[in-house]
Amino acid sequence: MPSPAKRIAIVLLTLSLLCACGRPTSVSGDNAANSADSQKLPFDRPPHSTGISPSQELIPSATKLPEGTPIPIRLLSALSSASSHAGDSFNATIDEPVVIDGQTLLAPGTSASGRVLEAKPAARSRRGSPESSPESWLESSLEPGYLRIVLVSLNVGGKPVMIETSSIFAKGGSRDERNPATGKASGTSQQDSRKGRDKNIVLGIDRRLNFRLAQAVDLQ
Numbered sequence: 554m555p556s557p558a559k560r561i562a563i564v565l566l567t568l569s570l571l572c573a574c575g576r577p578t579s580v581s582g583d584n585a586a587n588s589a590d591s592q593k594l595p596f597d598r599p600p601h602s603t604g605i606s607p608s609q610e611l612i613p614s615a616t617k618l619p620e621g622t623p624i625p626i627r628l629l630s631a632l633s634s635a636s637s638h639a640g641d642s643f644n645a646t647i648d649e650p651v652v653i654d655g656q657t658l659l660a661p662g663t664s665a666s667g668r669v670l671e672a673k674p675a676a677r678s679r680r681g682s683p684e685s686s687p688e689s690w691l692e693s694s695l696e697p698g699y700l701r702i703v704l705v706s707l708n709v710g711g712k713p714v715m716i717e718t719s720s721i722f723a724k725g726g727s728r729d730e731r732n733p734a735t736g737k738a739s740g741t742s743q744q745d746s747r748k749g750r751d752k753n754i755v756l757g758i759d760r761r762l763n764f765r766l767a768q769a770v771d772l773q
Contacts, residue, residue: 615656616773624704624718624764625649626665628756634698634725635753637672643702648761658772664708671701675725675752697725697752704764709772718764725752 626645645667651659675698704718756762 616658617769617771618651618653618658618766620766620769622651622653622766624651624659624665624716624766626667626704626762626764628758628760628762631758632669632700632702632756633753634672634700634723634755635674637669637700639669639671641669641672642705643667643669645704645762647707659707659709665704666706666708666713667702667704669700669702670720671699674698695752698754699724700754700756702756707772714770714772716770717767719767721762721764723754723756725754 625648627648629644629646632643643666645665647659647661647663647665650657650661675695677695699722701720701722703720704716706713706715708714
């Protein structure tokens, strides 16, 4: 039979073994970080700084006009090939709502601005040459005037938004400028003056025109 001292020693050894088994295993360093990270759900982890939300492209932009969008306008200032020059600006207003994916991005009445790219008044030119045909040299023809214009900006929410659009080319009429009675050029007669005006293109106030965006634009 063991002595009292041996019994005490056995009891102490048993208690020490029980305490050792009950302690949680400590993890340090990288193993500790990996263990803690593995307990997190996937959506708890922060996104990569360079990542793109997969749902971002599925939501249509509420402020972007795609390339090719029609821009219907109504002129607030008149344009004429007889008086306009390249670089001149003109004012207009959106005539009909511009709707993208069921949302009105440009309301009627939105201000717009445009620019004249080219302008040439109707001009008289001579035919032939004095050496080859003196009679045809005396005659002349009236070449029609023309305009080329574009839209350059919209006023959205009180701030200008620069845009690029297709250009519109407009040319004056082409009527025979000769006097029907003589077959000769009518010079500075009243009839000739009127026909000269006919050959200048005039785009009056309230004239409706339709441009198209040449490049997508964000209205914000």
